[in-house]
Amino acid sequence: MAERVFGEIAGFPVGxxxxxxxxxxxxxxxxxxxxxxxxxxxxxxxxxxxxxGYEDDRDFGDVIVYTSHGGNDPETGKQIADQELTVRxxxxxxxALDGLPVRVVRGAGxxxxxxxxxxxxxxxxxxxxxxxxxxxxxxxxxxxxxxxxEPATPQPPxxxxxxxxxxxxxxxxxxxxxxxxxxxxxxxxxxxxxxRCQVCGERIETSAGPYAEGAHIRPLGKPHxxxxxxENLLCLCPNDHVRFDFGGIVIDDDLSVINADxxxxxxxxxxxxxxxxxxxxKYHRRRFSPA
Amino acid sequence: MAERVFGEIAGFPVGxxxxxxxxxxxxxxxxxxxxxxxxxxxxxxxxxxxxxGYEDDRDFGDVIVYTSHGGNDPETGKQIADQELTVRxxxxxxxALDGLPVRVVRGAGxxxxxxxxxxxxxxxxxxxxxxxxxxxxxxxxxxxxxxxxEPATPQPPxxxxxxxxxxxxxxxxxxxxxxxxxxxxxxxxxxxxxxRCQVCGERIETSAGPYAEGAHIRPLGKPHxxxxxxENLLCLCPNDHVRFDFGGIVIDDDLSVINADxxxxxxxxxxxxxxxxxxxxKYHRRRFSPA
Numbered sequence: 001m002a003e004r005v006f007g008e009i010a011g012f013p014v015g016x017x018x019x020x021x022x023x024x025x026x027x028x029x030x031x032x033x034x035x036x037x038x039x040x041x042x043x044x045x046x047x048x049x050x051x052x053g054y055e056d057d058r059d060f061g062d063v064i065v066y067t068s069h070g071g072n073d074p075e076t077g078k079q080i081a082d083q084e085l086t087v088r089x090x091x092x093x094x095x096a097l098d099g100l101p102v103r104v105v106r107g108a109g110x111x112x113x114x115x116x117x118x119x120x121x122x123x124x125x126x127x128x129x130x131x132x133x134x135x136x137x138x139x140x141x142x143x144x145x146x147x148x149x150e151p152a153t154p155q156p157p158x159x160x161x162x163x164x165x166x167x168x169x170x171x172x173x174x175x176x177x178x179x180x181x182x183x184x185x186x187x188x189x190x191x192x193x194x195x196r197c198q199v200c201g202e203r204i205e206t207s208a209g210p211y212a213e214g215a216h217i218r219p220l221g222k223p224h225x226x227x228x229x230x231e232n233l234l235c236l237c238p239n240d241h242v243r244f245d246f247g248g249i250v251i252d253d254d255l256s257v258i259n260a261d262x263x264x265x266x267x268x269x270x271x272x273x274x275x276x277x278x279x280x281x282k283y284h285r286r287r288f289s290p291a
Numbered sequence: 292m293a294e295r296v297f298g299e300i301a302g303f304p305v306g307x308x309x310x311x312x313x314x315x316x317x318x319x320x321x322x323x324x325x326x327x328x329x330x331x332x333x334x335x336x337x338x339x340x341x342x343x344g345y346e347d348d349r350d351f352g353d354v355i356v357y358t359s360h361g362g363n364d365p366e367t368g369k370q371i372a373d374q375e376l377t378v379r380x381x382x383x384x385x386x387a388l389d390g391l392p393v394r395v396v397r398g399a400g401x402x403x404x405x406x407x408x409x410x411x412x413x414x415x416x417x418x419x420x421x422x423x424x425x426x427x428x429x430x431x432x433x434x435x436x437x438x439x440x441e442p443a444t445p446q447p448p449x450x451x452x453x454x455x456x457x458x459x460x461x462x463x464x465x466x467x468x469x470x471x472x473x474x475x476x477x478x479x480x481x482x483x484x485x486x487r488c489q490v491c492g493e494r495i496e497t498s499a500g501p502y503a504e505g506a507h508i509r510p511l512g513k514p515h516x517x518x519x520x521x522e523n524l525l526c527l528c529p530n531d532h533v534r535f536d537f538g539g540i541v542i543d544d545d546l547s548v549i550n551a552d553x554x555x556x557x558x559x560x561x562x563x564x565x566x567x568x569x570x571x572x573k574y575h576r577r578r579f580s581p582a
Binding site: 003006007041043085090093094096097098100131150151152183184187202204205206207208209211237238239241242243246247248260288 | 294297298332334376381384385387388389391422441442443474475478493495496497498499500502528529530532533534537538539551579
């Protein structure tokens, strides 16, 4: 079996269309003839097909909220069991963890705003920014993945019948404002904690000064739409930031830090001028154990 | 004084030209009327002007090797003392550490291959990928910064007299091959060490499995041109990766791990199937103490 290839496939630029899954397979853009996710839990996912099979999927063009098809009845396609973070779901989670690019193919049958009228279209590279568990419309648990367009990948062509997006000038202004705000707040949270991790207390020293990261508790952006405020931020070392974002640790309402196996491993460090909003902590906990 | 703005400035898209530094100042793209670097060590650098003042600078279009003007005689411009990692140099180092975007302005007088014939031109956002100390042509120590184009920023317009770059098809092929190779090797180094950090021994657990990072000892890409081989890689936790890349720790020929203040803090963990090439360790040490 050929080695799994991450990133662009030479000879098949963004926008290439395919009449069917066989042609898509032959190109190397997406190898499986049936499954929506190509990948393994050990290596990560190299490509997905978004073709509207799932009732909970959402497509914003530059952001896709994707749900895999585990737990479905093979006859009816209806979900009949909770999904687990194994096999193909684990492949997408691994891509998020390792920051691997995922080739995205849109098929007819997906959201009409961004999908081709017929066949399949390669739409370029996306990154899996985060993933979480929730109750789907069926009442069973599903795992959802938020994919965000890699900056050099063009926006997919919008269907002319779809409502017009905001003008480019407005969009740039909004982006600029958001970046400034976020930079200032993240700088502030780090200074409030003197660059000390709120979980482990470590302060990383470098030749350019101390290093820490501002971590959003409820993530920004669709579909989470967490607010960019101090009460939604933590000051973390990169190790605990990875653990926090990928379900290695959660934080209880009493500010206990809890391991994935449920063990309490410590208490969140606090400073007088920074309090954390418990609604956001709960949102974060539910991402990994929706109970 | 206005708040320092990182990222794009609304109303001044990439390619905007300015007859002089006054016009550039008024736009907000680059505030200082004289200095090449706008920024502070606490906040980072928000913009630089590349205008060929420095004999050691190199401009590859998508990559710039930049040297600031510290240690120069104000009359002659000649370097008369070692540069230190303070003030403006520290601002650029901080931008590297925090991953902040830097607005790049090219001025007439820079490398003719990519610089405007007259005046100044805003060329978009770059990231400071790394920085290091070395002996400049003058014999004094300088700090150099490698800036890499943010993916959505267009390549600067090349001077028609400059030699033609390789065709796009060839370039894509090379990029694809490089990405595949790098992904496979980084996966391999992590598996060889079972995702355990070679400096601290920590293994980070997440819902998607263990997490570690592959760190190049001698960086890839111009001007370092480190090789993409296992002997040039370490398996590190993100905390030690930050320390290693930003001069918080170096590794001696006997594999001792040395703090920035010279204290030995431990020994690099090794496994039978992975040996580190000492030439690369030496290259890394010299980046932060060229002795």
